[in-house]
Amino acid sequence: MQExxxxxxxAGIPGVGKTTVVEEAxxxxxxxxxVNFGDVMFExxxxxxxxxxxxxxxxxxxxxxxxIQRHAAKKIAGMAADSNIIVxxxxxIKTPKGYLPGLPLWVLEELEPTKIVIIDATAEEIFxxxxxDNTRRRDDESLESIKFHQRYNIYLAASYSMVSxxxxxxxxxxxxxxxxxxxxxxxxLEQD
Amino acid sequence: MQExxxxxxxAGIPGVGKTTVVEEAxxxxxxxxxVNFGDVMFExxxxxxxxxxxxxxxxxxxxxxxxIQRHAAKKIAGMAADSNIIVxxxxxIKTPKGYLPGLPLWVLEELEPTKIVIIDATAEEIFxxxxxDNTRRRDDESLESIKFHQRYNIYLAASYSMVSxxxxxxxxxxxxxxxxxxxxxxxxLEQD
Amino acid sequence: MQExxxxxxxAGIPGVGKTTVVEEAxxxxxxxxxVNFGDVMFExxxxxxxxxxxxxxxxxxxxxxxxIQRHAAKKIAGMAADSNIIVxxxxxIKTPKGYLPGLPLWVLEELEPTKIVIIDATAEEIFxxxxxDNTRRRDDESLESIKFHQRYNIYLAASYSMVSxxxxxxxxxxxxxxxxxxxxxxxxLEQD
Numbered sequence: 157m158q159e160x161x162x163x164x165x166x167a168g169i170p171g172v173g174k175t176t177v178v179e180e181a182x183x184x185x186x187x188x189x190x191v192n193f194g195d196v197m198f199e200x201x202x203x204x205x206x207x208x209x210x211x212x213x214x215x216x217x218x219x220x221x222x223x224i225q226r227h228a229a230k231k232i233a234g235m236a237a238d239s240n241i242i243v244x245x246x247x248x249i250k251t252p253k254g255y256l257p258g259l260p261l262w263v264l265e266e267l268e269p270t271k272i273v274i275i276d277a278t279a280e281e282i283f284x285x286x287x288x289d290n291t292r293r294r295d296d297e298s299l300e301s302i303k304f305h306q307r308y309n310i311y312l313a314a315s316y317s318m319v320s321x322x323x324x325x326x327x328x329x330x331x332x333x334x335x336x337x338x339x340x341x342x343x344x345l346e347q348d
Numbered sequence: 349m350q351e352x353x354x355x356x357x358x359a360g361i362p363g364v365g366k367t368t369v370v371e372e373a374x375x376x377x378x379x380x381x382x383v384n385f386g387d388v389m390f391e392x393x394x395x396x397x398x399x400x401x402x403x404x405x406x407x408x409x410x411x412x413x414x415x416i417q418r419h420a421a422k423k424i425a426g427m428a429a430d431s432n433i434i435v436x437x438x439x440x441i442k443t444p445k446g447y448l449p450g451l452p453l454w455v456l457e458e459l460e461p462t463k464i465v466i467i468d469a470t471a472e473e474i475f476x477x478x479x480x481d482n483t484r485r486r487d488d489e490s491l492e493s494i495k496f497h498q499r500y501n502i503y504l505a506a507s508y509s510m511v512s513x514x515x516x517x518x519x520x521x522x523x524x525x526x527x528x529x530x531x532x533x534x535x536x537l538e539q540d
Numbered sequence: 541m542q543e544x545x546x547x548x549x550x551a552g553i554p555g556v557g558k559t560t561v562v563e564e565a566x567x568x569x570x571x572x573x574x575v576n577f578g579d580v581m582f583e584x585x586x587x588x589x590x591x592x593x594x595x596x597x598x599x600x601x602x603x604x605x606x607x608i609q610r611h612a613a614k615k616i617a618g619m620a621a622d623s624n625i626i627v628x629x630x631x632x633i634k635t636p637k638g639y640l641p642g643l644p645l646w647v648l649e650e651l652e653p654t655k656i657v658i659i660d661a662t663a664e665e666i667f668x669x670x671x672x673d674n675t676r677r678r679d680d681e682s683l684e685s686i687k688f689h690q691r692y693n694i695y696l697a698a699s700y701s702m703v704s705x706x707x708x709x710x711x712x713x714x715x716x717x718x719x720x721x722x723x724x725x726x727x728x729l730e731q732d
Contacts, residue, residue, distance in 0.1 A: 218462070218513075222513065248509075251515060251539075252535070252536075252539050253463055253515045253517065253536050253539035254463060254464070254465070254515030254516045254517030254536065255509070255515060255516045255517070256513075256515050257509045257510050257513060259510070260509075260510055260511070260512075260513040261510060261511050261513075262513075264510075308502070308506060308516075311502065311503045311506035311507075312506045312507075312509065312510060314503075314506075314507075315506055315507035315510040316510060318507075319510070
């Protein structure tokens with residue numbers, strides 16, 4: 157049993173297979189609740205009458221987005237009073253104007269995560285999983301670009317760790333070895 | 349037309365050809381004003397009677413330098429009321445005591461940049477451009493050392509992004525392909 | 541003579557030979573006092589009756605640990621009134637839950653280091669030095685894992701630099717060339 161509530165940020169770029177690994181680990185442990193950061197932001201914006209559809213979120217002014225991010229972080233930190241929390245989010249988001257930080261300072265100050273876990277895979281595996289994935293439309297990204305995003309996320313995660321004191325670890329979700337990834341994630345979650 | 353004023357930090361180590369790329373992009377867009385961070389710092393220090401020549405700047409005490417940096421950042425942020433701003437500066441400066449951060453926390457807090465763009469090139473191109481450059485005297489730096497500086501600047505830029513929420517992108521200024529670099533920079537600047 | 545007191549963080553992962561390099565440099569310069577961050581934390585915790593043995597330190601609650609870290613940083617910053625200080629510490633500590641930051645924001649805010657020096661070596665040298673080292677028990681870590689820790693420390697150091705304004709440099713302690721490493725460190729320490 158853990159003595160302190162855990163707020164664990166779990167991130168991974170599209171195609172690493174994050175959802176499956178996280179859901180399996182939570183099924184095993186039963187003491188974690190998964191919260192999607194983007195969902196919480198959308199609910200807040202909708203309840204305040206700022207947006208109707210999720211696509212409208214990015215049309216909000218930077219100041220409004222910042223306010224909603226902070227609000228969402230506060231709300232999630234509050235949930236940790238009852239349960240350990242896994243925050244499903246992104247270290248960075250690739251946009252036409254560059255890499256946008258998923259957890260800027262004002263989010264980290266409210267959220268105060270205890271652990272940051274990056275789910276990763278080789279760029280080649282990510283590339284192939286994206287090709288195979290027919291349910292979601294994804295832009296074709298080159299191997300080089302995928303590799304840069306993977307490296308860049310570790311640089312950003314280091315700075316998130318400096319601000320929050322959270323530990324940073326990487327769990328590799330190798331092709332055909334999902335149980336190993338689940339085991340590794342479970343073991344990290346179980347650490348005090 | 350952009351709805352919000354843009355404060356874009358553009359940096360690149362000596363030899364990447366930053367000045368040409370930035371000036372060409374600004375000629376095309378016409379909505380950006382270029383400000384050199386070091387120039388603004390020097391003007392402030394001179395007007396306060398602290399220095400006469402630019403070389404005297406580094407002789408100022410760390411506390412005084414910090415104050416002038418903060419003042420310069422505030423002044424530049426103020427200019428963004430009238431125009432989009434490009435801040436020409438450095439991610440880090442190589443000094444005999446190590447890499448000095450160009451945009452420490454107290455600068456980022458005042459400046460609040462919206463985008464950070466690193467102009468880059470291959471280490472070999474940078475090495476050759478420095479050799480060819482007869483107008484400015486530059487210390488001979490090894491390829492290895494240039495490569496480290498390039499990588500290190502991306503690590504630092506990630507932490508600048510975490511604090512400010514600014515996006516980070518890299519524009520490659522390839523030999524003989526300056527128009528491509530200008531086009532890419534222009535496209536980043538045009539993004540809301 | 542330096543005009544301003546220097547607070548120099550010196551770090552290096554186990555096996556780089558940090559202690560010898562630092563002690564030799566201090567013998568040469570005579571103007572620096574070495575302080576071990578972990579020792580200062582332990583003294584504080586012991587004097588407050590929180591722990592008896594060093595191993596008990598990590599059993600303290602995160603909040604208590606944070607308070608002691610901050611206290612230690614303040615105490616060390618205070619010592620810099622009389623002498624230049626070298627803070628012997630870690631950029632990050634490898635734990636079962638991931639890499640823990642050695643100098644989180646609240647430490648940097650109190651400590652305000654002026655220079656950060658990472659003592660490094662090749663992963664192969666570190667691996668062999670750890671094998672040879674019989675006095676301390678160390679977990680066998682793979683070359684790949686050592687290499688990741690080395691890279692990750694540079695990412696973290698970049699973010700420490702952003703917050704504090706400290707310069708970052710790396711001193712390589714090559715096998716059989718310790719005098720060169722001592723000379724390089726001495727030269728960095730002597731810089732204003």
